[in-house]
Amino acid sequence: MEPSIITIPIDQEIKFKKIDLHILRDSENGYLESQIYTVCNLSNVKYYIRICPNGCDDETRGIACITMHWFKGNAINIDSDLMLCFESANFHKNLKNQNGAGFGISKTSKFFDSKFFANGELIVKVKGTFKISLPLGIKYPFSAHWKIKESDLEALKSSNNGYLKSKRFNVSSDSDIKYYVMIYPNGNKDAYRGKTWVFLQLQLGSETKIKADVNFSIDSALFSHRMTQVFEKSEGRGTFLCSTEDFFDPENGYFR
Known part of the structure; x- marks a missing residue:
């Protein structure tokens, strides 16, 4: 028998305050992380976003970078088709099946004076789907309380x-x-x-x-x-x- 596969749509808006990112402007590998979002309670798959205003290593120093990370939970396999978007700057990037992968947004020197920020916030939108393969024998606990006249x-x-x-x-x-x-x-x-x-x-x-x-x-x-x-x-x-x-x-x- 094939494992159970569920497809979960993602459309999440994540906000970072400009002032919090600006503090890390000259740091080495300094970063801010979003909260951890649950994709699927059943599989315990979760994800979060990390922003590094001055790069995440020596190779990316001087470049504001963003990475996406997820936890596999008890899933057998995860296929992702996700896009990270900065709508205020008309910027988007596909991260299909790339856990822990990221990309450069802009040079740090220009990042804080760009259209990526609106009203003092950096708004990241995560859109797409997670296709999660679950082991056989999944259990769904359920209960209902019904009052009848x-x-x-x-x-x-x-x-x-x-x-x-x-x-x-x-x-x-x-x-x-x-x-x-x-x-x-x-x-x-x-x-x-x-x-x-x-x-x-x-x-x-x-x-x-x-x-x-x-x-x-x-x-x-x-x-x-x-x-x-x-x-x-x-x-x-x-x-x-x-x-x-x-x-x-x-x-x-x-x-x-």
Whole structure:
């Protein structure tokens, strides 16, 4: 099986204060770094930008340089197609698949009097994509808390296949997998009539097979049910709660 690959778009604006860079104008290898930005929580891939106003080594002394660095995290491989832009100076540079690579922006002597600065700031824009290869067996922890009014469910007590559903949730910002919960107070088909069922509806997105370990719980009724299901298409899998009569019986504590 091939590893999972996710593509993350990047469009980040990073600002450096001119006064902070000017202090390093005559330094040897002095630099400022941006904060560290997370590309993908799942893989823990991160990146940052470094500015060296007077070069990053003897060969680049007298040249303001910029470099981009990233941390691989637990990714198997990273393909990047990124561009660093200084829009105020109409300047851009492609850094495709170049971790730790950089380039000269301008001679230091001219750098601070140039169009690279606007309102006392150097603004760098990072645009493009990271394509991240992840190992097999990725786990996405997820949880949802859904409050339902008893009156809304009571209205469906005698209906055939009547249901309520929660809002749709994303499993992760790094994935297009989505899910929501459905509850049928009087069953979702004739065979389940007179029974209350709850379902997890899973939308696979770009995935083709997902193993889901799920726990449904209703704390007030001391109800908890765990199940493991394999999804090979977008669909719902669920569990029986109790009879419809018992579900609305206040002594059973499903509502409070």
